[in-house]
Amino acid sequence: xxxxxxxxxxxxxxxxxxxxxxxxxxxxxxxxxxxxxxxxxxxxxxxxxxxxxxxxxxxxxxxxxxxxxxxxxxxxxxxxxxxxxxxxxxxxxxxxxxxxxxxxxxxxxxxxxxxxxxxxxxxxxxxxxxxxxxxxxxxxxxxxxxxxxxxxxxxxxxxxxxxxxxxxxxxxxxxxxxxxxxxxxxxxxxxxxxxxxxxxxxxxxxxxxxxxxxxxxxxxxxxxxxxxxxxxxxxxxxxxxxxxxxxxxxxxxxxxxxxxxxxxxxxxxxxxxxxxxxxxxxxxxxxxxxxxxxxxxxxxxxxxxxxxxxxxxxxxxxxxxxxxxxxxxxxxxxxxxxxxxxxxxxxxxxxxxxxxxxxxxxxxxxxxxxxxxxxxxxxxxxxxxxxxxxxxxxxxxxxxxxxxxxxxxxxxxxxxxxxxxxxxxxxxxxxxxxxxxxxxxxxxxxxxxxxxxxxxxxxxxxxxxxxxxxxxxxxxxxxxxxxxxxxxxxxxxxxxxxxxxx
Amino acid sequence: xxxxxxxxxxxxxxxxxxxxxxxxxxxxxxxxxxxxxxxxxxxxxxxxxxxxxxxxxxxxxxxxxxxxxxxxxxxxxxxxxxxxxxxxxxxxxxxxxxxxxxxxxxxxxxxxxxxxxxxxxxxxxxxxxxxxxxxxxxxxxxxxxxxxxxxxxxxxxxxxxxxxxxxxxxxxxxxxxxxxxxxxxxxxxxxxxxxxxxxxxxxxxxxxxxxxxxxxxxxxxxxxxxxxxxxxxxxxxxxxxxxxxxxxxxxxxxxxxxxxxxxxxxxxxxxxxxxxxxxxxxxxxxxxxxxxxxxxxxxxxxxxxxxxxxxxxxxxxxxxxxxxxxxxxxxxxxxxxx
Numbered sequence: 001x002x003x004x005x006x007x008x009x010x011x012x013x014x015x016x017x018x019x020x021x022x023x024x025x026x027x028x029x030x031x032x033x034x035x036x037x038x039x040x041x042x043x044x045x046x047x048x049x050x051x052x053x054x055x056x057x058x059x060x061x062x063x064x065x066x067x068x069x070x071x072x073x074x075x076x077x078x079x080x081x082x083x084x085x086x087x088x089x090x091x092x093x094x095x096x097x098x099x100x101x102x103x104x105x106x107x108x109x110x111x112x113x114x115x116x117x118x119x120x121x122x123x124x125x126x127x128x129x130x131x132x133x134x135x136x137x138x139x140x141x142x143x144x145x146x147x148x149x150x151x152x153x154x155x156x157x158x159x160x161x162x163x164x165x166x167x168x169x170x171x172x173x174x175x176x177x178x179x180x181x182x183x184x185x186x187x188x189x190x191x192x193x194x195x196x197x198x199x200x201x202x203x204x205x206x207x208x209x210x211x212x213x214x215x216x217x218x219x220x221x222x223x224x225x226x227x228x229x230x231x232x233x234x235x236x237x238x239x240x241x242x243x244x245x246x247x248x249x250x251x252x253x254x255x256x257x258x259x260x261x262x263x264x265x266x267x268x269x270x271x272x273x274x275x276x277x278x279x280x281x282x283x284x285x286x287x288x289x290x291x292x293x294x295x296x297x298x299x300x301x302x303x304x305x306x307x308x309x310x311x312x313x314x315x316x317x318x319x320x321x322x323x324x325x326x327x328x329x330x331x332x333x334x335x336x337x338x339x340x341x342x343x344x345x346x347x348x349x350x351x352x353x354x355x356x357x358x359x360x361x362x363x364x365x366x367x368x369x370x371x372x373x374x375x376x377x378x379x380x381x382x383x384x385x386x387x388x389x390x391x392x393x394x395x396x397x398x399x400x401x402x403x404x405x406x407x408x409x410x411x412x413x414x415x416x417x418x419x420x421x422x423x424x425x426x427x428x429x430x431x432x433x434x435x436x437x438x439x440x441x442x443x444x445x446x447x448x449x450x451x452x453x454x455x456x457x458x459x460x461x462x463x464x465x466x467x468x469x470x471x472x473x474x475x476x477x478x479x480x481x482x483x484x485x486x487x488x489x490x491x492x493x494x495x496x497x498x499x500x501x502x
Numbered sequence: 503x504x505x506x507x508x509x510x511x512x513x514x515x516x517x518x519x520x521x522x523x524x525x526x527x528x529x530x531x532x533x534x535x536x537x538x539x540x541x542x543x544x545x546x547x548x549x550x551x552x553x554x555x556x557x558x559x560x561x562x563x564x565x566x567x568x569x570x571x572x573x574x575x576x577x578x579x580x581x582x583x584x585x586x587x588x589x590x591x592x593x594x595x596x597x598x599x600x601x602x603x604x605x606x607x608x609x610x611x612x613x614x615x616x617x618x619x620x621x622x623x624x625x626x627x628x629x630x631x632x633x634x635x636x637x638x639x640x641x642x643x644x645x646x647x648x649x650x651x652x653x654x655x656x657x658x659x660x661x662x663x664x665x666x667x668x669x670x671x672x673x674x675x676x677x678x679x680x681x682x683x684x685x686x687x688x689x690x691x692x693x694x695x696x697x698x699x700x701x702x703x704x705x706x707x708x709x710x711x712x713x714x715x716x717x718x719x720x721x722x723x724x725x726x727x728x729x730x731x732x733x734x735x736x737x738x739x740x741x742x743x744x745x746x747x748x749x750x751x752x753x754x755x756x757x758x759x760x761x762x763x764x765x766x767x768x769x770x771x772x773x774x775x776x777x778x779x780x781x782x783x784x785x786x787x788x789x790x791x792x793x794x795x796x797x798x799x800x801x802x803x804x805x806x807x808x809x810x811x812x813x814x815x816x817x818x819x820x821x822x823x824x825x826x827x828x829x830x831x832x833x834x835x836x837x838x839x840x
Contacts, residue, residue, distance in 0.1 A: 301714075325716035332714065340714050343707045345774065354704060354715045357697045366696040410715060 001026035001191050002047070002078075002160055007056035009042055016042040018215045019056070024160070029182060029192045031202040031223070034212035034235055040195050043212070044162055048080050049073040060160075074100075079158030081149050081166050087137050094120035094133035097151045123151040128177040142336065143170050150178060154185075161185070162193045165427055167201065171286045171456040173501065179205045197429055199228045200459070211235055232430060245441045247484045248466045250279040255313055256418050256450035257330070259298065262307035267293035269474045271307070275418065275450040280440065282461040282483075283454040284497060285471030291454045292335065293474065295420045299324040299332045311418070325355060328418070331411030335423035335454070337400075341407040344396035348388050349377040351395050351406050355414040380409040384439060401425075401432025408439070419443065420452040425460060433460075440464055462493050470500045524768045524824075528783035535790045543797055554676050556789055558668075558744065561682035562737060564785035566756050567763035568689060569733035571781055574764060575693075576726040577706040577773030578627065578634030583734045583760045585645030586619045587753030590738035592649045595658025595748030605664050613735050619645070620731020624724035634727075642757075649750045657749040660742060668743025678740050683782075685733070690778035702726055706773025758810050763788050766817040788813070 002024045009017040017039045024030050034040050045051040047058065049067030058065045060076060067073050087096050094117045095102075103115040117133040124133060127147045137145060146166065153161060163182075167175040182192050182205060194206055202209050203223050210220040211234045219234055254277035262271045271294050275281050283291040296302050298309060300318035309316050311328045324330045334340040342351050353360070353373045360372045377391040386405045388398055395406060404424060411419055421440065425433045441464055443449045455461045461468060462483060470478040478500040483493060540548050566583060573580040594612040597603040603611065619641070626637045667677045693699035701722045704712040713719045737756075742748045767784030768777050795809065 320718075321714050322716045322718050334714055339708075340710045343704060343711055343774075345707060346704075350700075350704075354700075354712070354717070357700055361697045366698065367691075368695055368697055368700060370695075414716075 001061060003059045004043075004047070005056050005059060007043070007046060007053045007058070009046060009051060009054050016215050017046070017053070020212070020215070020217045021056075022210055022217060022220070024191050024193060026191055027186050027189045028208060029186055029194065029206045031194045031196060031206040031209040032212065033196065033202065033209060033231065039212045039215040041164070042215075044080065044164060044195065047073070047162065048078060074156070074158075077159035078162070079153050079156045079160070080162040080164065081153045082164050087145050087148055089138040090136065092134045092136055093124065093129070093131060093140075093148055093151075096137055096148050097123055097133075097155050099152065100156060119155070120151070123155045126154055126181050127151045128174060143174065146170060147174065150181075154181065158190065160191045160193070162195065164195045165197065166194075167196070167198065172458060172498075173286055175201070197427075197433070198457075199231060202231070203228070235430065245438065245463065246445075247486060248278055248280060248441070248445050250466055251277040251448075254278075256311070257298070257452075258310040258313075259294075260308045260310070262294070262297055262304055262309065264293075264297055264302060264305045267302060267474060268297055271297075271476055273469055273476065273479075275452060277417075277448050277450055278444055279467065280444045280451045280453055280465045282465030282468040283452060283471060284456070284458070284461050284468055286456075286501065289471035290474035291471050292422055294471075295332060295422060295452065295454060298420065299330060325411075325414060325416070326358070329414070329416045330418040331355075331414065331416035331420070333408050333411065333419065333421045333424065335426065337403055337407045342395050342403060344394070346395060347392045348381065348386070348395050348398070348406055349373055349391040352377045352380050352391075352409045352413055355410045359414075376413050380413055384409055384412075385435060399429075399432070401428040401436065404428055404432075404436060405439070408436075412443075417447075417449045418451075419449055420454070422454040423456065424453070425455075425457065437464060458494050458497065459490070462490055468493075468497065470497055472501060524821075525777055525780045525783060528767070528780060528787065532783055532786050532790070535787060535794075539790060539794050539797075542794075552793075554671050556793055557679040558676040559789040559793070560782075560785045561676065561679040562740060562744075563759055563763050563788055564686060564782050565682045565733055565737040565740070566760045567767060567769075567781050567785060568686065568778070569730045569737065570760035571764040571767070571769040571776050572689075572702075572726050572730045572733065573634065573638075574769050574771060575706045575773055575776040576702050576723050577709055578723065578726075579638065580623065580727070580730045580734075580760075581635065581638040581757060582619070582623065582642040582645060583730070584753035584756035585642040585649075586616055586731050586734040587738040587741070587756055588649040588750055589619065589645040590615045590735040591742055591748045591752045592653050592658075592750050594739060594742055595653065595660070595750070598660045598664065598748065599658040605661065609739055612739050613732060616731040616733070616735020616738070617728055618731070619735070620728040621724070623731065624727030627727065628720040628724050646754075653750040655750065657747045660746060660748055662746070665743055665746040668740055669746070678744065681736075681740065685736070686778045686782050693776055693778065698722075698725065703774050703776070706770075706775075708774075758807070758814075759788070762810055762814045762817070765814055765821075768821075771818075 004020060004022045007017055007020045008015070020039070020043065032040055032043070042051065046053050049070050049072045052067070058067075065076065088099075097120040098116050103112045103119065104110055105112050120133045124131070127150050129144065129147045129151060131144070137148065140148070147170070150163075150166060153163075167178060170178065179201070186192060194201065196202060206223050208220055209223050209226070209231065211218050211231070213235060255274055256277055257275040258273070260272050262268055268290050271290075273281070283294070285291050293302075297304055298318070300320045300323055309318065311330065316328060318324050318328065321332065324332070338344065343354070353376055356376065357368055360376075361368050374391060380386070381388060381391060384405045386398075386409065387402050395403060398406065408421070408424070424436055424440065428436065437460065440451060440453065444451050453461060453464055466482070466484045468480040468483055469476050470480070480493060480496060482488065569583045570580055590612045593615045594608055597608040597611050598605065623634070623637055623641060626632055627634050667681065670677055672680070693703065701712070701717050704715070704717055705719045705722045709719050738752055741752050763784045764781060765771070765784075766787060767781035769775065769781065791813070
């Protein structure tokens with residue numbers, strides 16, 4: 001249906017795409033995988049008309065296409081659901097979904113809201129968005145916003161739909177829902193191209209998978225003919241494992257963090273748990289189940305109605321992140337590194353040392369020693385293997401995985417020994433993901449830290465955690481122990497978790 | 503291969519480079535401007551009197567701009583800079599003329615007014631979470647009304663000794679220039695080297711991220727507003743000293759000057775970007791242009807405001823054009839996350 005013939009694209013100093021030829025069949029579900037920098041997003045931007053190729057051509061149903069802008073591709077029935085959240089916060093869900101095709105009363109231009117809401121409702125139901133269409137986007141979670149984006153793409157009724165990491169903020173349940181929708185679309189003849197880092201999805205949903213590496217198309221296979229390890233090898237040219245990293249040394253006598261009956265209306269109900277030294281405690285649950293909400297209560301971002309929090313055995317009254325960091329050495333790595341975790345325009349050095357300025361400031365002159373800053377930042381870059389052109393590089397220029405490492409580094413620089421990490425590998429490629437997993441695991445095992453890992457990636461949480469708390473409707477409904485004993489299998493643990501989610 | 507020292511933007515976070523690309527541009531523009539003026543009319547320009555006059559104007563403009571820039575940098579703004587200036591002047595006048603307070607004490611009282619006004623702004627902005635735009639806009643009107651009401655519109659007399667700072671010079675350079683110069687130097691140091699300065703830049707850069715990294719953004723914004731008020735009141739004191747009279751209308755023209763000079767000087771409207779040196783250069787350019795226009799009778803005084811507005815627009819357009827060009831060049835290199 002859509003064919004790419006020898007597409008090449010170069011930027012000064014870099015050949016992003018080198019003679020890439022791909023063919024997408026009508027009604028197929030096609031995965032596009034590759035590490036960051038492999039050329040995936042360049043390719044997408046060319047297909048949607050944002051970039052123009054230097055060489056080669058795009059042929060759609062026999063007709064050679066010339067796109068000059070994104071609108072041109074939309075007119076041809078090519079649409080994309082991008083990784084970044086692009087919604088209008090002050091508008092309602094219905095308005096966002098129906099933005100391109102508002103229904104008006106004849107030619108007066110006055111919007112027929114009843115019709116708009118009804119139409120939007122249809123697409124919202126398809127993605128499982130159980131909210132009123134008039135709800136304002138601003139207060140919704142990242143996951144819900146993503147569902148809105150998907151509903152919007154569905155409303156556009158594209159013939160060729162590209163999805164770039166669409167499930168990065170969704171959990172299994174919602175993702176499954178999405179896959180059902182995509183399956184139905186395929187039956188209607190829509191071609192779906194799926195860019196993803198999650199192999200589970202590739203094999204569950206797609207008929208074929210194409211691999212890009214260093215700007216070249218290194219292969220296309222039928223998904224039923226290839227295994228995951230082989231796919232990884234194609235992608236990164238070497239082996240990679242998803243196995244548990246080994247048993248953690250949890251010191252049950254050293255209690256780092258304890259919550260007792262923590263309650264806050266609408267966010268947490270009677271939450272109790274203990275975190276020990278050397279432990280990775282997983283928080284798993286669906287969106288809205290209360291994991292991030294509880295984390296925010298723990299670090300004092302939101303107030304607790306009743307219950308208590310104990311840090312290192314002593315009752316703690318935490319009034320905010322500053323308190324949590326400076327008084328209790330507890331850090332929180334946000335799930336939204338771009339909006340809430342980093343100063344993108346500032347250099348890497350600043351983002352790493354931001355938590356410790358008050359420690360290195362000279363009390364008399366109030367001067368912050370640049371030398372000290374550089375030393376600490378360089379040290380972190382080295383020990384976390386952050387790939388950057390230097391500590392002065394603008395943080396926005398780093399890849400997602402390295403940005404995430406910087407986001408974690410600043411808490412390590414501050415000597416935190418309790419760390420709550422929220423969705424650490426969203427939008428991060430396989431290679432960097434593995435590094436971050438090893439990092440987190442190492443922090444617990446060798447670094448003797450206590451880590452709360454919030455994740456909606458079942459594989460990730462089972463791989464890293466020694467204990468998992470399952471959340472549902474703002475409650476902790478189950479505790480799974482000894483995940484790292486080497487005896488339990490992934491299948492049995494995930495099945496058990498699934499049971500509690502209902 | 504992108505080199506780590508790419509963006510030499512005038513933030514405090516970069517290595518302590520005084521001369522960013524943009525500031526260099528300002529310095530060059532100033533140089534050109536000065537040469538043109540010097541050539542065109544050497545007598546009215548290259549003379550001790552002219553130097554004195556220009557240096558004084560520049561100092562005052564820079565201080566007012568700094569008052570605004572301090573708030574812009576944390577992501578807000580201060581529309582009441584002029585208002586604070588006028589209410590300070592009224593208090594100064596009252597204390598010198600009506601209450602017979604010795605000058606040094608009057609100055610202290612005046613500065614406290616600025617601090618209090620800034621603190622009030624800061625409190626409402628941080629505690630009640632109301633946008634700085636509305637808060638400072640409203641306070642501006644409050645102060646304008648107060649100053650007319652209390653003073654009755656008449657300027658206050660000040661003793662001759664009070665005019666020392668404002669009217670005298672040392673080695674041809676006015677004291678005002680030296681005072682403001684010291685303030686600018688201290689500000690530059692603050693932003694580039696101190697923790698408070700860093701906190702302000704971080705808060706302006708991304709308040710959410712700053713807060714979630716352990717910075718007390720509320721306290722930072724509060725302090726920035728106090729500082730802004732202090733600078734505005736200091737400017738009012740200097741004005742009164744220069745004019746040898748405490749005129750309640752002092753400050754009416756400050757609002758647009760504060761924005762014009764701050765923006766020309768490279769202060770980011772979004773927050774997180776500021777350069778004390780840039781502000782100084784901006785003040786110089788602004789004063790030179792104004793001086794030149796008056797000298798050559800190029801612009802009738804009535805149209806001065808159009809000129810000011812046009813200048814701000816020009817500065818913003820130049821900045822935006824630089825941004826667009828840089829972005830275009832960046833787009834040629836693919837983003838790191840492919």
